[in-house]
Amino acid sequence: xxxxxxxxxxxxxxxxxxxxxxxxxHLTIPYEFHETExxxxxxxxxxxxxxxxxxxxxxxxxAIGGDGTLHEVVNGVAMSEHVYIGAIAAGSGNDFARxxxxxxxxxxxxxxxxxxxxxxxxxxxxRINDYxxxxxxxxxxGFDAFVAIMANESQLKKKLNKWKLGKLSYPYYVxxxxxxxxxxxxxxxxxxxxxxxxxxxxxxxxxxxFFGGGMNLSxxxxxxDGKLEVTVVSNLSKWKLLLLFGSVFFAKHTxxxxxxxFEVEQIQFEFQFDEQVMSHAxxxxxQLQPGTNVILVYVDEKAWHLAK
Numbered sequence: 341x342x343x344x345x346x347x348x349x350x351x352x353x354x355x356x357x358x359x360x361x362x363x364x365x366h367l368t369i370p371y372e373f374h375e376t377e378x379x380x381x382x383x384x385x386x387x388x389x390x391x392x393x394x395x396x397x398x399x400x401x402x403a404i405g406g407d408g409t410l411h412e413v414v415n416g417v418a419m420s421e422h423v424y425i426g427a428i429a430a431g432s433g434n435d436f437a438r439x440x441x442x443x444x445x446x447x448x449x450x451x452x453x454x455x456x457x458x459x460x461x462x463x464x465x466x467r468i469n470d471y472x473x474x475x476x477x478x479x480x481x482g483f484d485a486f487v488a489i490m491a492n493e494s495q496l497k498k499k500l501n502k503w504k505l506g507k508l509s510y511p512y513y514v515x516x517x518x519x520x521x522x523x524x525x526x527x528x529x530x531x532x533x534x535x536x537x538x539x540x541x542x543x544x545x546x547x548x549x550f551f552g553g554g555m556n557l558s559x560x561x562x563x564x565d566g567k568l569e570v571t572v573v574s575n576l577s578k579w580k581l582l583l584l585f586g587s588v589f590f591a592k593h594t595x596x597x598x599x600x601x602f603e604v605e606q607i608q609f610e611f612q613f614d615e616q617v618m619s620h621a622x623x624x625x626x627q628l629q630p631g632t633n634v635i636l637v638y639v640d641e642k643a644w645h646l647a648k
């Protein structure tokens with residue numbers, strides 16, 4: 341077993357670098373260290389490392405960063421055999437760390453190298469206009485994507501990260517987006533049904549419960565059950581939407597009649613959009629083309645190994 345660390349130096353406004361400085365002096369195992377230099381570099385590094393893995397010499401990739409860093413690692417590794425993925429949480433939202441095991445110190449890492457203990461997890465796949473994107477947490481269309489992208493690209497989040505409060509940028513941009521986002525019509529095809537939703541605020545497909553820095557959006561989601569959970573929020577006022585985002589931390593939103601939740605193995609979304617409808621995978625912006633969009637989302641069972 342050979343270990344590769346991939347550090348995102350920008351994660352959590354430098355929190356990743358701090359975590360590495362704390363960890364590195366205590367490591368006694370052989371390893372290789374990589375530091376990302378630009379957007380997409382993590383995915384390239386993970387893909388290159390995965391090519392070196394063999395049955396006789398498996399590799400473990402430890403991502404030091406936030407949800408976006410793990411997202412890129414999983415997309416880089418894809419279906420590569422003999423690759424384990426591990427994480428050291430160093431982002432602002434850290435929803436991955438709420439739904440999956442993460443390493444806390446060098447001792448835990450070294451125990452894994454000896455034991456090779458791992459769990460196998462599903463991954464969600466979104467096929468967006470001829471290209472595919474994998475996600476470990478969730479995939480969203482509409483308001484949640486709009487807010488996540490605004491927050492991730494904001495200077496406010498960077499400033500809040502200095503005090504380890506980056507996740508507070510999400511509620512701030514929820515309020516701001518209430519006055520600019522326009523609900524849209526969405527067609528969903530799943531489980532032999534075709535449903536049309538009007539005045540949709542957002543539709544999110546979840547592989548694990550959490551998003552947006554600890555919001556318990558999909559309480560029943562399980563990363564090992566071969567299913568994805570869909571949440572569609574429609575036909576409610578902006579003020580009731582604000583109430584929803586307050587209640588979602590405690591999973592009380594599931595009691596609202598405007599919130600539809602159901603389980604799928606795959607679902608197809610069809611919609612037309614203007615510049616206000618966006619999509620995200622694990623909080624990372626996904627490019628949509630103006631006009632009619634068709635997005636197929638499905639679960640890929642037992643697709644990757646989580647080191648623990």
